[in-house]
Amino acid sequence: MMMQMEDKGCSLVARLTGEMDLQVADHLRSALDSAMGEKGTRYLVLDLSGVSFIDSSGLGVILGRYRRLAQSGGRVSLVGLSPPVKNVLELSGLLRIMREYSSAGEALAGLE
Amino acid sequence: MMMQMEDKGCSLVARLTGEMDLQVADHLRSALDSAMGEKGTRYLVLDLSGVSFIDSSGLGVILGRYRRLAQSGGRVSLVGLSPPVKNVLELSGLLRIMREYSSAGEALAGLE
Amino acid sequence: MTDAGRGVVASPDTKAINRMTISLLSQPVNLGLARVAVAAFFSQLDIMVSELEEIKVAVSEAVSNAILHGYLREPDRWITVTAAIYPGWLEIVVEDRGEGFCEADPPPPGSDGHEDGFGMGFALMRSFMDEVVLVSAPGQGTRVVMRKKIRGASMATPENPVAGNC
């Protein structure tokens, strides 16, 4: 799993690459939490265009960040869902509580 | 394994795609032999740019076609060797008895 | 642990057309291997890529459960994954010899309260497979049998490759 973070004021754009499963969940969770804590992130934009696989361990990381931000009125937006990843996100109901955008730019615009 | 044949008079260009192993060796051998027999092929150009893997079963198919054509003064030329495929062909000594070209066009020109 | 009875998808006493077993240690680093091996095995079928992706998720859930709940993250225990092709269906069995649970009273998802526990493992397995049978008993380990219908004569052969004009 590779991770690139881009700080945009209240928003953090995180670009993930690889497979979101139990192997990377712990590391991913703490990397996201520490970046969000440092920057006082309110809106998290997850760019998953490099993610080829997700299972419930990966969903758990996303849902956990959502819960954390939702407490303080924040939000998680999703970008770049490949068909298999979107399939799992839809089935899990995550796409009912988070919006999908076609690019990080649109996601950031949608937050304003 | 996919195979596309292009008849060029005395020469036959065969474009192979897939993995050249025991699973495909028998089928590949008979497909090449019947195309070569039908067309009276003297020069066989094997375009392996779509071949991602080769082991000694695949080498055996190439060497067998070489032996067949060499009897009547013919030749086998190779095109599009990826690094792993080239590695195996070199180690086996096949590249000492067959020439590699950078394109099918060059291989055909080299035969004239 | 009782035997996993034949269910909706499978007919009894049918012989597998092809079968493989992979044994791996209970380490998250091996999850990718389990998924890749099962997908590579079933790619001999004329199956849709989207179905292979769903099978990978089901395998990943079952193996993750074995690591987390079966072996409580102990890293040196064995998990076996068996994949088999029958005429008309495919089967995956994931087995551990860990904690197990009471079949009559299956624990609710997320019941062990791990952080961010999503509690969707079995739900995803059930969404992506036609039949999921759990065989477990406390202290006896767990066997998850997953079956999926496939089109009848759907074997890919060298003469009749999945995608090809050979």
Add this chain to the structure above:
Amino acid sequence: MTDAGRGVVASPDTKAINRMTISLLSQPVNLGLARVAVAAFFSQLDIMVSELEEIKVAVSEAVSNAILHGYLREPDRWITVTAAIYPGWLEIVVEDRGEGFCEADPPPPGSDGHEDGFGMGFALMRSFMDEVVLVSAPGQGTRVVMRKKIRGASMATPENPVAGNC
């Protein structure tokens, strides 16, 4: 069949860091699975792609030999492939319970005269691995143990991925 002694690469009694076993039927359609599973397993190492490709060739040769010479193309016999990571080396063991041969008098390559027989199987295994040990006896099956040195602390971890800036 005697036990495959430790050789040049391996030190005795070392515990594997990680290990997997895959059992497959003696059908050419399963060759790709054997290669993919072994490559997926070793991809947790910080190993070069070209080395993984060479390992795949070695595995393919050993499994093809088991199918062709061990089981004489009988399609329903088991072949096991074990892959293990030790500190400083990796090991692959391919085992069949087929014909076997006399270790003291190993048959020359291509000795069974199959069409286009290339007789390069063991030569390629030896080129691509640092050590190849054959354990075989007539009627007892064959075990091929292949070992390759790897750089010491070459495990890829989520924190320290093979390619990444996580």
